[in-house]
Amino acid sequence: MRVVLASCAALPKGDGDEDALVEALQRDGVDVVWQPWGEPVDADLVVLRATWDYTERLDEFLAWCEGVPALxxxxxxxxxxTDKSYLVELAGRGVPVVPTAVVVPGEIPDFPDGEFVVKPAIGAGSRGAARFTGHAEALAHLEALGVKALVQPYQSSVDAHGETALVFFAGEYSHSFHKGPMLAQGLAESESGLYVEEELRGIEPDRRxxxxxxxxxxxxxxxxxxxxxxxxxxxxDVVAGADGEPLxxxxxLTEPTLGFKHTGEDAxxxxxxxxxxxxxx
Known part of the structure; x- marks a missing residue:
């Protein structure tokens, strides 16, 4: 069995989080290799992993995905x-979601009271995400983005408690890890250009x-x-709302870090x- 882990040119073998997965696949007799997306691929299965530059080339990326025999x-x-407007669809089906407004270029949104977040609807690694209180600064950021964006009230619980990321494989719960706060006032900083560095550690989620x-x-x-x-x-990814209930x-579902560095090898x-x-x- 041959499996390709799809990456990108800037990180051809990912960021190291998948090292344990490569070892597990090899132990299980799988021929596994990394390959940046975009080129023809020959494999029984291609698993999207560190394809984090697709946001600037989404049409090209989706066309490549369409041409992969098994993805x-x-x-x-x-x-x-890949379009975070899906949050509006989930909310419409009754899922408790951080309130989300979709803003198209040129539109002036009705900003939430207090602090709020503006981020591209098509984005990865928190690039382009920014936290504001001032409407003028937020409008300038929306104009600079020049793409469809999301506006969400900032959940202040993140400052104290961060986020909880719950990971599932084939529909079954596997493990969780904690993500520390990343957005100070203004634009999130990215050292790599592909993603904002996060403080991660293993955590046990609660029932809710x-x-x-x-x-x-x-x-x-x-x-x-x-x-x-x-x-x-x-x-x-779950945060606590103002009333303490999870949102x-x-x-x-496309290319998330899965936190193998922060859990046991069983994952x-x-x-x-x-x-x-x-x-x-």
Whole structure:
């Protein structure tokens, strides 16, 4: 069995988080290699991982995905999930989501009271995300982005408690990790140019967070006419709202960091098993 982990030219072998996964796949007898996206690929399964420059070349990226014989997650998932407007769809189906307004270029949004976040609707690694209180500065940022964007009230709980990322493989819960706050006032800083550095550590989610994550996955699968197990991997990012109840910040189904560095080696083995099951279908 041959599996390709898709990356990008700037990080041809990822950022190191997948090292444990490569080792697990090799132990399980899989011929696994890294390959930057964009070129023809020959494999039983291509797994999107560190493809983090696609945001500037989305049409090209989606066309390449369409040409891959077997892709995980599947192309309809990638097409839907690379535009964060999906949050509005999930909210419309009853998923508790951080309130989200979609703003097209030239539109003047009705900004939330207090602090709020502006970020590209098509983006990865928190690039282009910024936190504001002033409307003039936010409008200038929207103009500078020049693309469809999201406006969301900033959840102040993140400053004290950060985010919880819950990871699922083939629809089943695997592990979680904690993400520290990244957005000070103004634009998030990216040293690599591809993603904003995050402070991560393993964490155990509470019951309400797990319930929200399961609800988000169930609704996403229904929207896409898929089964939960059709999502080879999923990362559900959750924050606490003003009342302490969990809210969905993002449902990452395309190329999320999965936090292997911050959990036991069993997690990599679980994804290896899921990859082998998907590739053999």
């Amino acid at each position: 995980a997650n599947p192309v309809p998932v990638v097409r839907w999930n 967070q797990v319930e929200l994550a399961n609800q988000a996955l169930d609704v996403a699968a229904e929207l896409l006419s898929l089964r939960r197990q059709d999502f080879l991997y999923a990362r559900v 969905l910040l993002e449902l990452e 990599a083995s679980r994804l290896s098993a899921a990859i082998r099951g998907t590739a053999s279908r």
